[in-house]
Amino acid sequence: MTEAIDITNLNYRRNTKQILTNVTLQLNPGKIVGLLGENGAGKTTLMRLIAGLAKGEKGTIAVHGQTTAATRRAFVSFSEALQGFRPGDKLSQIRDFYALAYPDFSAKKYLDLITFLQIDDDQKLATLSKGTREKFIIALTLSREAAVYLLDEPFSGIDSMSRKRIISSIIRWKQDSATMVISDHYVSEIAALLDEVVIIKDHTICTHKRSDQIRREFGLGIEAFYESVYEGDISDDQF
Amino acid sequence: MTSFNHLFRVMWRPKFRSMNQLLFFNLLAVVVTMVYQIWRRGFAQLEMISTVTIWGSIFGFVAFVLLARQNEQVVISDTYRLLPTSDTKLYLANLGTSLVALLYVGVIQVILLAVGTAMSGNIIRMWLQLNIHMSAAAWHDLAFYGTSAVLWGIVVALWAWAVITLIHFGTNTISAFLPNVQQRIIKVVLAIILTGVLLRFLTWFAELESKLYAAFTGIASVLEGGVWFDLLGLVVVVIVVATANIVMMHRWVEAKY
Amino acid sequence: MLFDDKVPIYYQIKNYLYHRIVAGDLQLGDKLPAVRQLAVDLTVNVNTVQRALREMIAEGYIVPQRGRGNFVTADAAKITTLKHELLRTYSQAFYRQLHALKLSDTEILQAIETYIEKRRDADD
Incomplete structure (x- = not known):
């Protein structure tokens, strides 16, 4: 079975700073994985490297067996911030862009998602609240039938009702075989959702464990585990 | 993977929309000028050729600048860089759609000119009546100047866009290897230096080209051949610069976020 | 949940x-x-x-x-087993907690009876 994501010895520098060091990571199809770490730890960079947005890395990144940035992108649905669109663009125009640009875009899934997330796509992009904008980004991202979904901090700065709806739509619409990586530094709301947890600290992946393993071996919740990793309560040799 | 056809269409739409917005103002300017002329001199004396031409060149230039800006925004935005396609296709579709958008603005000017002439073009009608019996050589000249002017326009636009991207990408690429302090100032300085270097290179290339041409023909003054040779030279420059852009885009230039 | x-x-x-x-x-x-x-x-x-x-x-x-x-x-017998299983698990947890307070078995039984009686009165 091909891994959904297979990263070997990934190193990435920019502006003479080391951002990721020796990252090696394998994720299986069908898993929901929490990518946790402080701001600036390298979560976003790792996602952007997987999606082929960050350049000049050393090492290999394979998604669904594809190693070049262009072919990887066909299998990756990344929650992008919609900066390529103009504030006056209607949401339905953005949908048209996606439908035309991505062969795996499902119009039906899109319709189901915006209905469930209560988004009126006759609105203009500039009029959306932060919560609605984030929900719309999730709707677009999940409307693609991709092998890998990368959600970069989908819950930051949005109200709890929107957050619940987003979580619910992930459960409803993620295909069984698709892998989903959710980055966050606030864990408690998504803890029950995660199959696995990957923690980035000091420019590298310091641990990658199954959620059940964390709960059973350490007797800790995901959030408590994450905090103790960061505070150094759990030493490296315990992983 | 996204096909080139679909890529072209998604990149065309926003450019088409902004060109239409621009053309709306263009038309408005032409109409206002026309109304003003009628009010000042009466309908009989109305002359639309200069009105359309002057506004056309102003709005044509604005279109060129707007498209240059859109080109640069597209190549560093996540929205486009995430598309499942090669960097070469993305770059070429971007340049191609801008060119078609510019040609579209040009075609509209021609149509405006034809409408303006039909309405009131006394001068041009007189000129056409006088010249309808032009000699074959004169027709040939007209065709030659016409085609070469359009071709030169296209190649110069492509050249300018490619060079703007080259400076943009060059600045981005080099600054990514420098420490993350005062990046904004570093980028401005880099852009100025790169522009200088590029100008020197282009002057050198132009000289080289004229020498080559002289060496090949012995006489550098045969007009038609000279025009095509210069055009070919510029096409080569465009291809080289575009290739450099694609390489930088592929290896170093990231989307901004 | x-x-x-x-x-x-x-x-x-x-x-x-x-x-x-x-x-x-x-x-x-x-x-x-x-x-x-x-x-x-x-x-x-x-x-x-x-x-x-x-x-x-x-x-x-x-x-x-x-x-x-x-x-x-x-299979009704299966569910009965399950019921006993749950009952045993909860009784065990409950018993252990009270036992940890050094209560004797008699005291524990008495405490439960008193509690049930009080509840019944409150419900009436």
Whole structure:
């Protein structure tokens, strides 16, 4: 079975700073994985490297067996911030862009998602609240039938009702075989959702464990585990 | 993977929309000028050729600048860089759609000119009546100047866009290897230096080209051949610069976020 | 449903379903909601629900029927065992806690009787 994501010895520098060091990571199809770490730890960079947005890395990144940035992108649905669109663009125009640009875009899934997330796509992009904008980004991202979904901090700065709806739509619409990586530094709301947890600290992946393993071996919740990793309560040799 | 056809269409739409917005103002300017002329001199004396031409060149230039800006925004935005396609296709579709958008603005000017002439073009009608019996050589000249002017326009636009991207990408690429302090100032300085270097290179290339041409023909003054040779030279420059852009885009230039 | 983040989620899902079966919310032979529906209702991962159901099937409390879904066992004896099992687990936990307070068995029994009587009075 091909891994959904297979990263070997990934190193990435920019502006003479080391951002990721020796990252090696394998994720299986069908898993929901929490990518946790402080701001600036390298979560976003790792996602952007997987999606082929960050350049000049050393090492290999394979998604669904594809190693070049262009072919990887066909299998990756990344929650992008919609900066390529103009504030006056209607949401339905953005949908048209996606439908035309991505062969795996499902119009039906899109319709189901915006209905469930209560988004009126006759609105203009500039009029959306932060919560609605984030929900719309999730709707677009999940409307693609991709092998890998990368959600970069989908819950930051949005109200709890929107957050619940987003979580619910992930459960409803993620295909069984698709892998989903959710980055966050606030864990408690998504803890029950995660199959696995990957923690980035000091420019590298310091641990990658199954959620059940964390709960059973350490007797800790995901959030408590994450905090103790960061505070150094759990030493490296315990992983 | 996204096909080139679909890529072209998604990149065309926003450019088409902004060109239409621009053309709306263009038309408005032409109409206002026309109304003003009628009010000042009466309908009989109305002359639309200069009105359309002057506004056309102003709005044509604005279109060129707007498209240059859109080109640069597209190549560093996540929205486009995430598309499942090669960097070469993305770059070429971007340049191609801008060119078609510019040609579209040009075609509209021609149509405006034809409408303006039909309405009131006394001068041009007189000129056409006088010249309808032009000699074959004169027709040939007209065709030659016409085609070469359009071709030169296209190649110069492509050249300018490619060079703007080259400076943009060059600045981005080099600054990514420098420490993350005062990046904004570093980028401005880099852009100025790169522009200088590029100008020197282009002057050198132009000289080289004229020498080559002289060496090949012995006489550098045969007009038609000279025009095509210069055009070919510029096409080569465009291809080289575009290739450099694609390489930088592929290896170093990231989307901004 | 709120989960205790320190305990494996699949284990808590199992317990939740056992409770519903013993309490009679899910009757003998009843069809369980679809896996994805359960996941949505409980706000958990589909994989986690699947793991919980897999274990319950292995234990014989749930019977899968091809193409039709999962059903509560029709075997009443099985449910009785489950009830005793739960009763034993809770009694044990309860007993241990009180025993840790150095109460004697008689005191524990007395405490329970008093409590039940008080509750009955309050309900009337």
